[in-house]
Amino acid sequence: MTLVKEVGAQDFEKTYPLFEKFQNSRLSKEDWRQLFVDHWQNNKGNFGYLLEDDQGVVGFLGLILSRRIINGKEIKFCNITSWVVDEKFRSQSLSIFLPVLKLKDYTLTIHTASKETYTVARKLGFQDLESHFRIILPIPSVATCMAFCKVEIDGENFDKILTGEANQIYKDHLAFKCFHIHVRTPLGECYLLGARVYRKRFPFFQIYHISQSNIFAKFAGRIAMVICLRINIVAIITDERFLRGNTVMCSKAFSLPHPRVYKSDLLEKHDIDLLYSELPVLNI
Numbered sequence: 001m002t003l004v005k006e007v008g009a010q011d012f013e014k015t016y017p018l019f020e021k022f023q024n025s026r027l028s029k030e031d032w033r034q035l036f037v038d039h040w041q042n043n044k045g046n047f048g049y050l051l052e053d054d055q056g057v058v059g060f061l062g063l064i065l066s067r068r069i070i071n072g073k074e075i076k077f078c079n080i081t082s083w084v085v086d087e088k089f090r091s092q093s094l095s096i097f098l099p100v101l102k103l104k105d106y107t108l109t110i111h112t113a114s115k116e117t118y119t120v121a122r123k124l125g126f127q128d129l130e131s132h133f134r135i136i137l138p139i140p141s142v143a144t145c146m147a148f149c150k151v152e153i154d155g156e157n158f159d160k161i162l163t164g165e166a167n168q169i170y171k172d173h174l175a176f177k178c179f180h181i182h183v184r185t186p187l188g189e190c191y192l193l194g195a196r197v198y199r200k201r202f203p204f205f206q207i208y209h210i211s212q213s214n215i216f217a218k219f220a221g222r223i224a225m226v227i228c229l230r231i232n233i234v235a236i237i238t239d240e241r242f243l244r245g246n247t248v249m250c251s252k253a254f255s256l257p258h259p260r261v262y263k264s265d266l267l268e269k270h271d272i273d274l275l276y277s278e279l280p281v282l283n284i
Helices: 009-021 029-036 085-095 098-102 115-122 142-146 164-172 211-230 276-280
Strands: 004-005 048-053 055-072 073-085 106-110 126-137 151-152 179-185 188-199 202-210 237-239 251-263
Touching: 009 029, 009 055, 009 073, 029 048, 048 179, 055 085, 055 164, 055 276, 073 085, 073 237, 085 098, 106 115, 126 211, 142 151, 142 211, 142 276, 151 211, 164 188, 179 211, 188 211, 188 237, 188 251, 188 276, 202 276
Parallel strands: 073 106, 202 237
Antiparallel strands: 004 048, 048 055, 055 073, 106 251, 126 237, 126 251, 151 179, 179 188, 188 202
């Protein structure tokens, strides 16, 4: 007989053997433990749902909860992650997913859906959030080479330079393996947050957040050049919607293996980035 229960921090050790069966070779035991930590004091002791039988944990669905100010309103987010179920119990997989749909007034996101997860999510009312990413090469245009553009990475004074929402985002993500980038240009300032990730063994800078897409798009090649040289990566990766239709020179769009999805009555696609999710928490 199986039982569905809420996940508490104390459940990590008995859940970890399940993770090992589906192990991502880049994730250590301590990386997985981060799903059982209330990083932004919003989970209130509930980190998802477990499926248990007499032998132990046979299914897990992780939840990362947060609150953010979007368009002047406080929005509650629930990022769904790591839906793993032992093969013998796959017929009961939905028993740990359906409770999430009962969360009231939450914007739900799934950023790393498998083919199966994507199919289920769409049937449950989720919409496509993103289907493409763009690789930006470190090749600045002649115009931006001639213009003023100062790029700072992980500056010691960022807590003073960054204000409002950017300052809160900066503080909330200091504990993770992220790079914080502040850009000054004649058009204004731009704040980027992202991390080094590996795709086919090559290092890229994956963007999780862009504060001013028009400024970033204008100076993207110049920004990419500085980032590549400073943190030793080959190019920048960004979700296509982050650019809000702005053209970026020396770049190319590619399809994601499976689209990111979301479910919200309050937000549009362009309001949702990749912060406060499994991506910075697990650095994947």
